[in-house]
Amino acid sequence: MEDKILLAHGSGGKLAHELIEKSFVKALANPFLAKLDDSAVIDLSGRLAFTTDSYVVSPIFFPGGDIGKLAVCGTVNDLAMSGAKPLYLSLSFIIEEGLPRAELDQIVDSTRKAAQEAGVQIVTGDTKVVHRGSADKLFINTAGVGVIPEGIDISGSNARPGDKVILSGTIGDHGIAVLSQREGLSFSTRLESDCAPLGNLVAEMLAASPNIRCLRDPTRGGLATSLNELAKQSKVGIRIEDEKIPVREEVLAACEMLGFDPLYVANEGKLVAIVPAGDADKVLGAMRRNRYGKSAAIIGEVTGEHPGRVVMKTVLGASRIVDMLVGDLLPRIC
Numbered sequence: 140m141e142d143k144i145l146l147a148h149g150s151g152g153k154l155a156h157e158l159i160e161k162s163f164v165k166a167l168a169n170p171f172l173a174k175l176d177d178s179a180v181i182d183l184s185g186r187l188a189f190t191t192d193s194y195v196v197s198p199i200f201f202p203g204g205d206i207g208k209l210a211v212c213g214t215v216n217d218l219a220m221s222g223a224k225p226l227y228l229s230l231s232f233i234i235e236e237g238l239p240r241a242e243l244d245q246i247v248d249s250t251r252k253a254a255q256e257a258g259v260q261i262v263t264g265d266t267k268v269v270h271r272g273s274a275d276k277l278f279i280n281t282a283g284v285g286v287i288p289e290g291i292d293i294s295g296s297n298a299r300p301g302d303k304v305i306l307s308g309t310i311g312d313h314g315i316a317v318l319s320q321r322e323g324l325s326f327s328t329r330l331e332s333d334c335a336p337l338g339n340l341v342a343e344m345l346a347a348s349p350n351i352r353c354l355r356d357p358t359r360g361g362l363a364t365s366l367n368e369l370a371k372q373s374k375v376g377i378r379i380e381d382e383k384i385p386v387r388e389e390v391l392a393a394c395e396m397l398g399f400d401p402l403y404v405a406n407e408g409k410l411v412a413i414v415p416a417g418d419a420d421k422v423l424g425a426m427r428r429n430r431y432g433k434s435a436a437i438i439g440e441v442t443g444e445h446p447g448r449v450v451m452k453t454v455l456g457a458s459r460i461v462d463m464l465v466g467d468l469l470p471r472i473c
Contacts, residue, residue: 142241145268212337231265236268236271303414310406344425384402405469
């Protein structure tokens with residue numbers, strides 16, 4: 140049974156210490172974590188951004204990533220959406236008894252690689268093991284801390300009429316990739332999650348213009364829900380154009396087959412930015428020079444009409460209201 144996680148690995152005794160040392164500390168090594176204290180002591184100054192999240196995606200491995208990469212990228216991106224430079228993360232693993240050690244080690248290695256790309260350190264964490272059947276293989280809880288540069292004021296309540304709405308790339312990739320893996324669906328083209336850390340992209344956008352008003356990563360509920368959130372927070376209307384929203388042909392085909400609207404499908408490596416009209420081209424140019432913004436496009440604008448609502452101009456020239464998602468289109472997508 141040495142290749143499986145046992146309840147004893149969560150006991151706090153020898154097996155627990157062995158698991159922490161071999162599977163976590165060794166893989167995620169840094170001076171803060173190496174101390175193995177009950178909390179990490181870090182030096183920070185300036186305005187701080189702090190976030191927490193939990194990840195229960197099913198399955199835990201999917202095309203383009205796994206729950207470990209997802210946990211790091213999702214937390215980093217939440218910090219970046221406030222304009223912060225992500226610095227430190229915590230990771231807590233809730234492991235179901237019987238999980239193969241090889242799968243756990245693979246996931247921890249994914250967290251290491253994602254953290255390295257994002258430029259963050261995993262400085263503290265926790266491990267718990269629950270009875271078989273009490274969890275679905277593995278859940279991860281995170282917290283993250285970052286520093287907001289001076290002069291940056293990004294909030295969902297900052298949008299103003301006349302601002303432009305920019306999307307960093309194609310929508311629906313993550314949701315369709317996870318669903319295809321979960322349901323065993325096969326497509327002629329491989330569908331992969333867009334899971335990626337966006338901190339560097341945001342830093343380059345802010346270097347182009349520190350006047351960015353709003354940032355949001357359209358995860359659960361997709362682009363439509365994120366735009367509705369911003370419209371309601373800022374008490375403005377948002378008008379978008381269907382033909383300007385980038386969607387991969389294979390994702391669009393899968394959505395048509397399954398009866399989904401790509402506007403509501405989850406993403407894990409995209410962002411929406413609302414910027415003053417005069418800065419839109421500069422920000423768009425900076426985004427397109429980054430690997431995670433090559434397909435960025437201006438998809439609409441903020442308006443003083445219909446406050447709190449999102450309206451889309453269709454390819455036929457008509458207009459329709461794009462409402463917030465009702466219910467759960469794809470449960471356990473992140």
